[in-house]
Amino acid sequence: MIELTHDPIDYTALTEQVRSHDSGAVLLFLGTVREMTQGRRTLALDYDAYPEMALKQMRLLAKEAQAIWPITKLGMVHRLGHLELGDISVAIAVSTPHRHQAYEAGRFLIDELKDRVPVWKKENWDDGTTEWVHPGTN
Numbered sequence: 431m432i433e434l435t436h437d438p439i440d441y442t443a444l445t446e447q448v449r450s451h452d453s454g455a456v457l458l459f460l461g462t463v464r465e466m467t468q469g470r471r472t473l474a475l476d477y478d479a480y481p482e483m484a485l486k487q488m489r490l491l492a493k494e495a496q497a498i499w500p501i502t503k504l505g506m507v508h509r510l511g512h513l514e515l516g517d518i519s520v521a522i523a524v525s526t527p528h529r530h531q532a533y534e535a536g537r538f539l540i541d542e543l544k545d546r547v548p549v550w551k552k553e554n555w556d557d558g559t560t561e562w563v564h565p566g567t568n
Contacts, residue, residue, distance in 0.1 A: 431505040432488045434481055434549075439507050439518045448503040453525035457532035459540050461520035463513050471556040477510045477519060479549040484508070487547045491539055499535040501526055506539060508549055519551075 431447055445458050463475050488506050495501060502525040509519050522539050526532040543549075553561045 431507065432485065432492060433507050434479055434484060434510055435507060436509070436511045439509055439521045441518060441521045441523075444505045444507060444521050444523045448505050448523040448525040450502045450525050452527070453502040453532075454527055455529040455532040456523065456525045457529075457536040459520075459522045459536050460518050461540070463515050463517045463519060465515050467553065470553075472515070472553055473556050474515070474554045475513045475519065476552040476554065477508070477513065477549060478552075479508070479510055479547075483548050488543065491542050491546070494542075495524075495535050495539055498538070499524075499526055499531045501531075501535055504535070504539070506543065508543070508547070510549070 431444060441458060441460055445456060449456055463472065465472055492504055492506065495504065504524045507521045513519055520543065522536055524532050524535045524539070526535060551563050553563060555561070
């Protein structure tokens with residue numbers, strides 16, 4: 431499952447989709463909206479994307495990861511729209527035969543997603559200002 435959604439991410443369902451009898455490890459990464467960023471208070475985030483390109487890049491990342499690690503199954507979901515503090519903005523789940531492979535693959539996927547996938551976030555600060563953060567800078 432690789433998708434963009436405006437709905438809350440069902441991370442339990444995502445985790446269950448990647449579980450397998452062939453894997454001894456399942457890793458779930460959740461990115462959540464935090465309150466403090468570099469000493470500034472965030473009230474909310476707004477995410478926007480170029481959906482066709484974002485999904486294409488997410489699929490490419492999945493293929494790259496599968497070429498490096500023995501991934502049994504993987505899933506990536508990024509949420510779009512207005513998110514409040516504590517909301518889940520991104521979820522990545524991978525299953526692999528061994529835990530070190532799951533950790534490495536999961537780290538690769540989230541780091542590369544944030545760097546290469548055209549999803550932008552707007553920080554809504556408590557002083558009333560906003561700031562767009564582009565891929566590769568957050």
